[in-house]
Amino acid sequence: MRHKCFISSKTEDFNYKRYILENMDIDLIDKSLNVAIDSDDEEYIMQVIRRDYLSDSTVTIFLIGSQSSDALGWEEQKYIKRELQGSLYHGTGNTQSGILGIVLPHMTDSVYRGSYACNRCGGSHRYVNVKDTTISEFSYNYYIPNGDKCSWSEDDRFCVLVAWNEFAKAPEDYIHKAFNKRGHPIAEKTKVYP
Numbered sequence: 001m002r003h004k005c006f007i008s009s010k011t012e013d014f015n016y017k018r019y020i021l022e023n024m025d026i027d028l029i030d031k032s033l034n035v036a037i038d039s040d041d042e043e044y045i046m047q048v049i050r051r052d053y054l055s056d057s058t059v060t061i062f063l064i065g066s067q068s069s070d071a072l073g074w075e076e077q078k079y080i081k082r083e084l085q086g087s088l089y090h091g092t093g094n095t096q097s098g099i100l101g102i103v104l105p106h107m108t109d110s111v112y113r114g115s116y117a118c119n120r121c122g123g124s125h126r127y128v129n130v131k132d133t134t135i136s137e138f139s140y141n142y143y144i145p146n147g148d149k150c151s152w153s154e155d156d157r158f159c160v161l162v163a164w165n166e167f168a169k170a171p172e173d174y175i176h177k178a179f180n181k182r183g184h185p186i187a188e189k190t191k192v193y194p
């Protein structure tokens with residue numbers, strides 16, 4: 001089964017978006033939020049984003065590039081933040097979308113930082129740095145607070161993360177994985193405005 005996808009990305013990474021649109025057999029909505037929705041009513045803003053942009057998509061693909069972190073500020077990131085908020089939003093007439101973060105090739109070393117020895121369990125954990133490279137809407141829902149555990153298993157995460165090269169080999173597999181999170185218990189722990 002194919003899932004309809006929406007791509008959230010910065011203009012700097014347009015070539016990757018275009019590559020997906022032109023070369024991958026994915027059911028995509030070719031839109032992006034590019035005007036501010038003039039309202040103080042968050043509920044209303046979320047409804048407009050769902051209705052006019054995300055439409056009936058069930059998975060949002062978030063391209064992680066060099067310009068997609070919170071460090072650049074709200075004004076610079078307001079569209080991708082709104083797109084992810086709208087994706088996470090559970091409202092009347094919509095269910096939230098799964099979120100698939102794709103680490104673009106120039107970001108691989110910044111995100112995948114190797115592994116470290118854990119002084120609590122004695123094991124080894126991968127150090128995946130999404131806090132400095134993405135927006136909180138993504139990083140929070142990737143590292144959902146999980147109590148006293150020393151690491152996150154796949155079941156502790158709502159957002160799915162994959163490197164571009166891996167994604168390109170089997171796009172539908174990763175899209176499906178993100179889609180399935182919608183019905184997983186972890187979906188109850190997501191936050192729209194972290």
Ligand SMILES: [Zn+2]
Nearest residue numbers: 118120121150
């Ligand atoms: Zn550990």
